[in-house]
Amino acid sequence: MDSISSTETDKTPPIEQTLADLHTSSAGMTGSEAQQRLQQYGANALQEKIVSLLMHFLHYFCGPIAWMDALRAAVLALCG
Incomplete structure (x- = not known):
């Protein structure tokens, strides 16, 4: 078969x-x-994207955990 x-x-x-x-x-x-x-x-190649070290570092603070931490800090500041 x-x-x-x-x-x-x-x-x-x-x-x-x-x-x-x-x-x-x-x-x-x-x-x-x-x-x-x-x-x-043209050539069969991808263009390499150049990202500065600062932007690479700041990218770590754009995830959901960072947003939850910021929200938690704001709630704690308001509730005192």
Whole structure:
């Protein structure tokens, strides 16, 4: 008995269709195609987000426990 049902395989397009959609072949891209896509789409990399040490430190005080402590302090100050 095959572990993949027929409904799962029906959803997957044939490899030839996928390669055609991506405008490539099973042999891969040539160097010139890769260079052209690099210029068209840019590098396949995420930009690193730079956060200052101060903001990183202050981020620790933005959680639910910090808010509960502030609320508790305010209630205690009011009730005395």
